[in-house]
Amino acid sequence: MDNSLDNSLPTEFDVIVIGTGLPESILAAACSRSGQRVLHLDSRSYYGGNWASFSFSGLLSWLKEYQQNSDIGEESTAAWQDMIHETEEGITLCKKDETIQHTEVFCYASQDMEDNIEETDDLQKNPSCVASSTLIKPLDSACLSEEMHSLYVSSYEVPAKGTPENNGEVTDIAEILVKEEYCGYKTYKHRVSDGAKDEIKPILEDNSDPPKRNRITYSQIVEEGRRFNIDLVSKLLYSQGLLIDLLIKSNVSRYAEFKNVTRILAFREGKVEQVPCSRADIFNSKELTMVEKRMLMKFLTFCLDYEQHPDEYQAFTQCSFSEYLKTKKLTPSLQHFVLHSIAMMSESSCTTIEGLKATKNFLQCLGRFGNTPFLFPLYGQGEIPQCFCRMCAVFGGIYCLRHKVQCLVVDKESGRCKAIIDHLGQRINAKYFIVEDSYLSEETCSNVQYKQISRAVLITDQSILKTDSDQQISILIVPPVEPGACAVRVTELCSSTMTCMKDTCLVHLTCSSSKTAREDLESVVKKLFTPYAETEIDKEELAKPRLLWALYFNMRDSSGVSRSSYNGLPSNVYVCTGPDCGLGNEHAVKQAETLFNEIFPSEEFCPPPPNPEDVFFDGDDKQPEPLGANTIIIAQPESSEGSKNLESSEKHLQN
Amino acid sequence: MQFSSSARAAEENFDYLFKIILIGDSNVGKTCVVRHFTSGVYAETQQNTIGVDFTVRALEINGKKVKMQVWDTAGQERFRTITQSYYRSAHAAIIAYDLTRRSTFESVPHWIHEIEKYGAANLVIMLIGNKCDMWEKRHVLFEDACTLAEKYGLLAVLETSAKESKNIDEVFVLMARELMARHSLPLYGEGPLGSLPLDSSPVLTAPGPREKSQCTC
Incomplete structure (x- = not known):
């Protein structure tokens, strides 16, 4: 199975991009689109860096990685010094990601169900991940981290009681059965509102009082963990914003x-x-x-x-x-x-x-795509960088995840960066280097001041404002209580956004930090939600959605850092920042376009690619088929998952 | 919603449009298979296709116009870095292996796992063993492929040769028929569990020196 991994990497590129966050991915796509040979690397096992979205188990793995917070990778750095010549020097890159701090997890959902639910550990049990670690010599840091990680899995006690066995073979039928069972718990009436064709809901008699709410247990969250796509950064797309315009122009929107x-x-x-x-x-x-x-x-x-x-x-x-x-x-x-x-x-x-x-x-x-000014990407924000990566690959870009870079090689005389040396000790040459700032070492960043973003991720049992349809996507700004403090942005997602399981809402809270994430956000969480409890609660509390699970963390905000504050970076090394605190993606798009124009002043930024249906191969004697590529036409709605396509084509027609 | 600029789409009347993704290890002949299907051409040395997201061919089946949009991996299978969005809205997946290289067959469960993780729950999966013109160098028995297909509940296994035009059209026609059947079932997803058409019987077809068409597992 590792046959494909034997392929060694070419050693000559025009552009090497390190990090797969949104600005880096847009840049990679733009460079590849304009004919550059692009190598796009990420040291992590997933796309997106701090722009990623995770399944529930994926998020738990991500948390463990930050919670263990140990100095991994201090060893085995000797290799690169032998790789560079006398006329060169190396700028080491960062070995440890320090952009996430103060992670705190709270589980309120009942954990008393049978603990026989197996937990899929997406990040770690991914076969390819295992494969890559076995390729590396035992002393290598990546391998060590892998081992430490699995140790941690078994001792991680917060909620995970199941064995971290791979249960990737859950059949569809089993999932459907489980879903049916959940429906049985419900005793209130579901009304499918006019527009909501997303899911067909059983309508049960409302004959019990007081009304009982559906009960989601922790094991159900774990079992349905694949249904979650939890964003690390919570953003929306302005329907007249730069990102939408870029997606449409470059055809990445497809x-x-x-x-x-x-x-x-x-x-x-x-x-x-x-x-x-x-x-x-x-x-x-x-x-x-x-x-x-x-x-x-x-x-x-x-x-x-x-x-x-x-x-x-x-x-x-x-x-x-x-x-x-x-x-x-x-x-x-x-x-x-x-x-x-x-x-x-x-x-x-x-x-x-x-x-x-x-x-x-x-x-x-307002009105470009609907009744509010915002759009949300299905399956989460983490899809967007990946879409640009796909575009880059379609135009020949080469992708490697789980690929660490030890250092940048700088020519002493010209002061320009010539190459990188990767974790395997391989030297890869290029003309331009684009680096996400979390890869830069402490030494390079010693003069840099960062801001922080406070984030909370909540899984709740119903919307903060109930209506006929439970498929709402809402944004709420909670004003600061005391002057000078920051407003808190709350985004509530429903299951039809493909980011959470049925009968739950996924709530993201964001503000710029003054303290730790929990200190900044807990008061707002308490105002809007009540912790899940088995015992009876008074009427007023009953009206609030209940918290099933909560996570707080702080993310570094480097969006305001200027290029000049980094020490000793060669002029052909370009730096991309991590996510900013804003609602839109304008900062990332602007940054990518500015850097692209700096590197290739005469090239167009992400022009539309040729329509795949207009591309012909030699000897093709067929007539072109003049049909747009994107509208999926389905004769009948198939299931809850498929119906989005139908709905989307309807929406498309309305516009 | 999608931002298709397809005013053109409305003009043409297709009864069905299916997105089919092609996956499998590097150099098993995926691009040759698609290329052959969409243009009838086989090229001995395959350049990496630059700038082509997917290729399209229209079929007519039972008097219905079916458009097959076949997506290629853009080389991202090489280091196992296929983006999740590649799987998202696919109706079907074709997993290809090279029957002269055992390792490519051993990767098949990995690809099935990826589909289960990121694809729709009812995605139709088919397995193809390519390069059956090189049967004398065969390292994967058709029986093994059948066993695997049965184990994972795949729709079918076919052995193909893009070079000798064997079974290529059959793969896509079979897929189109299955997708049409599934997507035209009335009240799909509404009825009781038993009525879900998840158990369509596999059709296993091998061409070549040993006549082995229609092996039903």
């Missing part, structure tokens, strides 16, 4: 599918409510009075072309946006909606102009 965010929510006076933002929403809103509807329409219409009416805001350019809103004849609830949910500018430092600009941007994104 590798992914998206769903519209269905609701914008607000949190005010302890309650979650839906924010009407489109014309139709405002018109149909039952919460707003007629007067409020008129006020809001008038204000939003003004925002769409605020530049044309300077007299409306000129006097307030020195004020904060929230002060300005108070002067605009808006009720307090409307001010709240505009400030926190539409402009998403909760910070008191936000000026009138910034607020108007953000409001305009929001409004312009």
